[in-house]
Amino acid sequence: MWSKIDQLLKDQHMSLYELAKQSGIAKSTIYNFKYGNINKPSFELVEKIADVLGVSMDEFRGDRNEL
Numbered sequence: 001m002w003s004k005i006d007q008l009l010k011d012q013h014m015s016l017y018e019l020a021k022q023s024g025i026a027k028s029t030i031y032n033f034k035y036g037n038i039n040k041p042s043f044e045l046v047e048k049i050a051d052v053l054g055v056s057m058d059e060f061r062g063d064r065n066e067l
Contacts, residue, residue, distance in 0.1 A: 001041070001060050002034055008053045023048040 009019060016034070020027040025048055032038050033045070050057045 001046075002036075004060055005049060005053070006034075008055060008059075012053065014053075019049065019052055022052045025049070 009016070016030050017027065019025070020030045025045065029038070029045070033041055038045075046057060046060060050059065
């Protein structure tokens with residue numbers, strides 16, 4: 001799932017810091033997600049990220065096998 005988020009961040013020229021700030025998610029949580037320390041992200045976490053990136057949560061559905 002992170003590969004899709006990473007691509008969306010690059011497409012929107014957004015940093016992890018900006019994602020954390022706009023979503024209200026702690027930077028440490030974003031980094032833990034990025035580096036695989038969060039294996040099964042909560043619905044709320046994914047929802048906040050999707051909202052900031054302006055995409056539907058369905059964007060991440062195909063990436064479930066990466067979890």
